[in-house]
Structure formats: structure tokens, C-alpha cells
Amino acid sequence: MARVCVDWFPMGTFHGQKKPGFHMDNQLKENLDVIVQNIVDDWDFTIIVSGKGLVRTGKSVLSGQIACYFAYEIERVHGKKIYLDREQLKNWVFTGQDLIKVGNWLGKDYPYSPLIYDEAGSDLQARTTMSRSTQEVLNYFRECGQYNLINILVLPDFFELPKSIAVTRSIFLIDVYHTATGDGKFIRGFYKFYNRKKKKELYLKGKKDLNYDVVKSDFDGRFFDIHIMNEETYRKKKRDALKEREKVSTREVKYREILKIAFRDKKDLHNMTLRETAKYFTERSGVKISHVFVADVMDLPKQEVQTEEGDDI
DSSP states (O other), X not given: OEEEOTTTSOTTSSTTOOSSSEEEOHHHHHHHHHHHHHHTTTOOEEEXXXXXXXXXXXXXXXXXXXXXXXXXXXXXXXXXXXXXXXXXXXXXXXXXXXXXXXXXXXXXXXXXXXXXXXXXXXXXXXXXXXXXXXXXXXXXXXXXXXXXXXXXXXXSOGGGSOHXXXXXXXXXXXXXXXXXXXXXXXXXXXXXEEOHHHHHHHHHHHTTTTOTTSSOOSEEEEOOOXXXXXXXXXXXXXXXXXXXXXXXXXXXXXXXXXXXXXXXXXXXXXXXXHHHHHHHHXXXXXXXXXXXXXXXXXXXXXXXXXXXXXXXX
16 A cells, blocks of 8 residues: 655544555555546546445545545646645535536636535436436536546445446446454445446446446455545535435425426326427426426326437436
């Protein structure tokens, strides 16, 4: 293992620290160094940190260490002034709206900075009918390459992501997991690394059965419980985001019920097909609506809906 970020973390920064900096596996460091080397040549990178479908595996701890390493090395190697707020955690976002807001700001004022989208699965779930927030986040990722940021997506399940992010947009996957001692005590701090080719194979072969063992990782790694960010601030930001998401979710349920009534009235009372209903509401609202969306809101069985290319919005 290598000692990294030694100038930022002198002796005594962490409990039990014996040398400046913190440990990072050599193979992970080498892959991160490729990004550090290339990003200043007008590149943009997205990496995924998942947790085998589980929570509390240490994803956020490792993501913070990776973000810190990027920031430290880009300043050291390239002399670029990047932004990493480890106290107020302005680089950490928990909602799609904040991702877009902070991403636009960092891209304009601090290119090459890390942007950590924690709980990314809440807005990037791979599903037939996408919410408005999901579509906005996907649009952002299609357009944000010019910002030259290092995007770190943190979520429990890699397979939740749409193919455009999981396979195409991201450069590699780090899947974090825990193990257990002989007496059953859980131990965090382990991960499997998948390069671009391997993660594509994993997504295509493992998604149906949520099987993370269908493809062998490039290498396995180890990390330690070193919080480079203010842990109290992190927990508060995450709690606040979850509370706000709960409010939004409650409102969306109410809106969905209202839409269901409107769609049923128009379809059933006026004897419209699903496509005619979708066209009617698209013309009236100015928002593109597909017949698949109409069927989903009305809770119609999937086998009753004939899908076509481009019907997933």
C-alpha cells in the first residue's frame, strides 16, 4: 500500500495514525493516476462506487478518500487550483438538483475538481418511466463533459443505474463489500475493481439476477476507516436530504394519483387509446409524454403495452 496526501494529513490528524497521510492500494492509485494525468487535456471522468446492493458498507468513506486523492494530486502534479471543501462538504451532493447546481458552479470556477453524488440511485434508477428529476440528471451528464470534473457516483446497487451511465458514461466501477470473522463479526473495508470492459460485462450479464459474481473483477482491494471529510457535517447533510426527499416523494404520490384520474377519464370516457391519450396531454401541457408513461401511471400490466424505440420517456 502507498501513503497518499501526506502534506494534507500530518501526524495526529486521525486516531491511531502512525505516519502522515493515509493508505491507498497501489493498484487503485495507479488507476486514479491515469485520470489525474489525462483530465487536464479537456477530459471529464465519472466513476461509480457501489455496495453490492447493501448499505453501510463504507462506500462514502472510500469515495471521500478517492476525492481527496484526486484533489491533492491534481494540485501537486498540474499546479491547478481545485476546490475541495472537507468541512462544509460543498463538493458532496445528495439530490439531482444539487448535483446540477454544484456541478455548474464547479465547472465554471473550479474545473478538475471532484464532485461526489452520494445516494445517486435516488435520481438515477434504471426504470421504464423516468421522473422529471431523473431526466434532468441524465441530461446534465450528457452535457457536463465540458466542465472537466471528476464525478463520483455513490449508490448501493450498480444495477440500479441506466445503461447510459453504468456502461457508457463511467470509466470504472468500485464495488464495496464487508466480510466477517469466524465468530460472525462484520468487517468493512473491502472492494472489487472493474475496468470499463469488465463493468460492461458485469452489467449485461449480472443485471437480471443482480449477480455480482458473474464476472471476475480486475483486482480486489482494501481500505481503512479514515474519514477525510467532517463526519458530523456529512451525516447532517445526508439526514436533511433524506427528509427533503421524503417530502418530495409524498407530493409525487399525490400528483400521480391526480394524473391517474385524468388519464383514466380521458382514455375511458372518451374512448381514447394510450397513444391518443399521451398525444392529448403532450399537446395540452407542452411536456413530451409517451403512451408507456400513461400506462405506467394507470398501473396497466406491461404485457398490455406495446413498446417502441424512444418510448422510455
